[in-house]
Amino acid sequence: xxxxxxxxxxxxxxxxxxxxxxxxxxxxxxxxxxxxxxxxxxxxxxxxxxxxxxxxxxxxxxxxxxxxxxxxxxxxxxxxxxxxxxxxxxxxxxxxxxxxxxxxxxxxxxxxxxxxxxxxxxxxxxxxxxx
Numbered sequence: 001x002x003x004x005x006x007x008x009x010x011x012x013x014x015x016x017x018x019x020x021x022x023x024x025x026x027x028x029x030x031x032x033x034x035x036x037x038x039x040x041x042x043x044x045x046x047x048x049x050x051x052x053x054x055x056x057x058x059x060x061x062x063x064x065x066x067x068x069x070x071x072x073x074x075x076x077x078x079x080x081x082x083x084x085x086x087x088x089x090x091x092x093x094x095x096x097x098x099x100x101x102x103x104x105x106x107x108x109x110x111x112x113x114x115x116x117x118x119x120x121x122x123x124x125x126x127x128x129x130x131x
Contacts, residue, residue, distance in 0.1 A: 006065070008048060010035045010036050010119075010122065010126065011026060011035070011036065011037055011058060011124065012037055013036050013037055013038075013057075013058040013092060013122075014036070014037060014038040014040070014055060014056075014057040014058045014059075015032055015036045015038065015039050015040070015046060015057055015058065015059050015060075015061065015092070015122075016040045016042070016052055016055065016057035016059070016060045016061070017029075017032070017039065017040070017041050017042070017053055017060075017061045018042045018043075018044070018045060018047075018060070018061070018062040018063060018066060018071065019041075019042075019043065019061075019062070019063045019066070019090070020043050020044060020063060020065075020067060020096055020125040022043070024063075024111075024113065025041055025043060026114065027115075028041075028061070028113075029041055029089070031115060035119070038055070038057075040055055040057060043066070043067075044066045044067045044068040044069060044129075045062075045066050045067075045068060045069030045070055045071060045073060045074035046068040046069040047068075048060075048062065048066075048069070048074055048103075049069060049074055049077050049078070050070035052078055052082075053081075056082075056085075057085065058085070058086075058126070059085065059086045059087075059088065059122060059125050059126065060078065060085060060086070060087045060088070061087075061088045061090060061118070061122075062074060062075065062087060062088070062089055062090070063089075064089060064090055064091040064093055064096050064097070065091065065093060065096070071084075071089065071091070072096065072097070073094035075087055075089075075094070075101065075104050075105060076101075076104070079104050085125075086106040086107075086128065086129065087104065087105045087106055088106055088107045088109060088118070088121050088122065088125065089106075089107070089108045089109070090108075090109045090110075090111060090113055090118070091107050091109075091110065091111060092110065092111040096109070106121075106124075106125050107121045107125070109121060109125070
C-alpha cells in the first residue's frame, strides 16, 4: 500500500476493535499499534461496549459473531448513544446484517481480512469525520 493513498493522519485516532478470534485480534493489535494513537481491544461485545463508554474511540472495528453481546447488539447499543462514530464490520457472515443494520455501519469487510482494504476503509472513515 502506498502511503500517498492514505489521506488521513491515523496517528491521531483512537481505535476500538471487538473481535473474538484470538489470532485475528493479535494481528490487528500488532498492525494498528504502529498506525494509531490508541487501541482498545475486546474479545466480546460486552467488553467492547464498556470500553466504548470509557474511551469514546474515533472508529470502531467489530466482528458480528462474538460471545456475551454479539456485534449486532453491540452496534445497536453504540447507536443509542452515538450516531456518528464510524463502525467498520468485519465478518465471515456479512449477510447477517439486515438492511436497517447496514444503515448503522460505515462499511462491511468480509473475512478473511484484507488489511490493505481495512486500512483504506479506516482512512475513509477518518476523512468523513474531518468533513
